[in-house]
Amino acid sequence: MSTQNMTNGEVDVYLDYDEAISGYDPVIGLETHVELGTKSKMWCGCSTNFGADSNTQVCPVCLGLPGSMPVVNRAAVESTIRIGLALNCTIADWCRFARKNYFYPDMPKDYQISQYDEPLCFDGYLDVTVETPDGPQVVRVEIERVHMEEDTGKLTHAGGATGRIHGADYSLVDYNRAGIPLIEIVTKPVTGTGRLAPEVARAYVTELRNVIIALGVSDARMEEGSMRCDVNLSIAKPGAEWGTRSETKNVNSLRSVERAVRSEIERQASVLNNGGRIIQETRHFHEDTGRSTSGRSKEQAEDYRYFPEPDLVPVAPSREWVEELRATMPEMPAVKRARLQAEWNINEFELQSLANAGAIELVEATIAAGVDSAAARKWWTGELLRVANDTGVELESLSVTPDDIKQVEALIAAGSLNDKLARQVFDGLINGEGTVDEVVTKRGLAVVSDDGALLAAIDEALAAAPDVAEKIKSGKIQAAGAIVGAVMKTTRGQADAAKVRTLLLERLGVSE
């Protein structure tokens, strides 16, 4: 390793995590940006739809044309207050917007309207659970502030080899995204997590995302950029003053949050152990390598020349307004999880599987429709999840409703469908063949319960396999399976296998 590399804060070889964490205590801070899912932008009536043609969702305001002026979207303020309430924050009774001045071509006004020292929400917390060898541990992550600002336009880099900014000949700007409401949620420094820092960071962002989604204020898709996370991190010897922090950007998945923290602890420990020093800088995380590279040095602090935004008047939420919003708050994810585990009598792992499948709301709705909880879970996480995964669609996008499951379960209970036939009903529903009744009728799906017809099928199967018949008669009852299988085949699965077995044994005069 060269000296020059060390002063750059770069090392060629990283310590492994155990070694890195053994000598240092990390302090983490997370800044999360969430694009709100309002219909219109923060200051103007332009649509926020994702994926529209370039520069088609723009107006004088979000293009920053001379003379244009912003007007605050009420829904964005309400969403922010609701986020603040969910994060146990104090809601400011009076606050202002501020201009953050810096030049960048993706920012039409060359200042961002944000909030500076008067955030709308402040001093909150979010409890998160991490797994430790000693069992689950709850960590309280304190929230410094939740404030409102606006998103920038989208840059595409052209010319040059990589499509990256570095080496590009020029860039192209689409301002559709400019002015979309953006909420920044900043934690206080999180200390004392020790070696669990990466897991705590991930658990925090995961839980924050759950909260945002539960509130319905954003789809919070990290891969589409509607939720973005910056990781601040420093390390220091136990008991020593906090170290210099770096800020890692471009952390675009929950998994990457954990990896970025782990990697940065390893990097900083490696630099320090080699006698180097950590410089205050912005770093960029790379998904492919799991490592970050140095970006802009922040040694010369940016001078954003904040001042109160004169084009907007202060926001002063009344107590009544805040209470009205509090009344709209859904059950928080952690509370809900605890309740569902108890109600459905499942463990955390099983609940997590349901959550991962995106099935919790569907199961709840199915139970609400009158289906028993085990059956509801069985269908959504079994057959339906399999089809969803095979076809690459979301569970909720399948054309199967909780009410369909209720109808199918009723048919099973009445003995006119079995599980195998039920799967065919779902296949029909997904293929758009109509309602449950229509699929059953069109496909001729019904359990054959006519004893005469079943006996005829049994006789036919016995005649086709006289050796098996003999075996059964001689007491080898396990051989009955072959005959039952043959009957099921000829009835195309529309028979009740248990009933076939009973009839078969009666026919042969054998008892179990």
Added chain:
Amino acid sequence: MNDLTRQSAAVLADAIASKEVTAVEVAQAHLDRIAAVDGKVHAFLHVTTDSALEQARAVDAKVAAGTPLGALAGVPLGLKDVLAMKGEPTTAGSRILEGWRPPYDSTVVARLRAADIVILGKTNMDEFAMGSSTEHSAYGPTHNPWDLDRIPGGSGGGSAAALAAFEAPLAIGTDTGGSIRQPASVTGTVGVKPTYGGVSRYGQIALASSLDQPGPCARSVLDTALLHAAIAGHDPRDSTSINAAVPDVVAAAKKADVRGMRIGVVTELMGEGYQSGVSQRYSESLDILRELGAEIVEVSCPHFEYALGAYYLILPSEASSNLARFDGMRYGLRAGDDGKNSVEQVMAITREAGFGPEVKRRIMLGTYALSSGYYDAYYGQAQKVRTLITRDFNAAFEKADVLVSPTAPTTAFKLGEKLDDPLAMYLNDVATIPVNLAGIGAMSLPIGLAPEDGLPVGMQIMAPAMADDRLYLAGGALEAALIDKWGHLLIEEAPSL
């Protein structure tokens, strides 16, 4: 009807509505006048001949169809080039916006159109409204019709000169520290800076957002009131727009009565530093107001001496931010884009090439005042001074219904005289700036010619926030008394060019 360009807006509107003349004839008469004299005056940067005549024809069609019309339908107007007008050049007097045609109308323009007021063109101004002489226009200065070697005031010198040169009976100005009132004062015309939030700023290219205010300009108090009523009122596109009924300024201008009114003379805004002829006419006007039945009282506003300092911190600070968007990326000038220069370099080269010296000076000053380490000492302190000045006004309005002062310390000075001395230039606004800092409304109206130079002198009338009607009540009364004295409006004495 004799020379259409010498009529008042009110008279023209009546003549058009009664089919005595057509709106096209009126518009054409003013376009002809512009063609004849604007080479000397340079009040206009751009004459919108086609759209003006089109608008005039539409008015005539409405007259013919018997459609009800606004009080100023068909009357021509000069629009300060700082207000966006869809499809027409809008430069704010700057090279950096040369050739830019906004894809939208400012609210003021939308209301002018709705009132069937015919927009003749865009009037000259100091670049981005920074100046008191219109000499800082990137397109050359405007000349004062009273003496072509003198400044017409600024930043709205073009609008004021257009009125004084009888190129238009109405004009729109914007006032950040006196840019409506000081040009009115030195050209013998009337101008009103409404209460902040009284007229929408949407579409006004911002100089200092917390000080800017568009307003009406005309040659008489009544015409000014009629225009005020046409453009004022709540606008949901401007968050700082006042959501309340506009005071009935037209009724006030017609009532024109100061009997029983307490008029406060601001002792800090007179005496030393004011030209003798200015002080003389001011003093005579106070006598007239007293004779008209007003009670003249003295009021003191001790913090006004700090107004200029606070203003020259707040304005550059906000301007440095408002003018950041002129970076050559989306509209306007781009310089230095040779394929090698970075975006940062191209922005810097563009701004260096596109902005004039006064704009750069104020951007630098504002950048400094906002920068970390200086914010509290400069911008923060200036905002406290704003509070003190507002308190001074509140105390003064306890004793008086309106306040008065000379509008400007001097009559029109010579072109070039103060161009290289920014501080001397800034002192022109010493009497007008406190009004903007407090956000209240004020009028300037002509009160005679200074004996020593024969140039117009203006009086400023100030009223509490949202009481703009008092300006017209007092201004109208004083104007009527002066007409009685002179037999005509002062502007009738302007050279014919």
Added chain:
Amino acid sequence: MTSITRPEVAHLARLARLDLAPEELDHYAEQLDVILQSVARISEVAADDIPPMSHPIPMVNVFRDDVVTPGITREEALGAAPAAEDDRFRVPRILDEE
């Protein structure tokens, strides 16, 4: 108040994206100094207990409803652009990140 140095002026020019010529740096250093000296008196009066005033007319809670309204066309948006390509604004290369 301290006087403004030439390097400070250069720093301000960079913050403000003004490619000032060397003689302009000297000129502005001098002029800013004069102006700042003259405005410095405001610190005499503005005591700690005086609240700063950012907005002249006190108002709060001015909002618009979350409703989509028509903007301008892409042609209008790009019509004034010094350079455009592929329906987007074309800007020179960006150096200072990554």
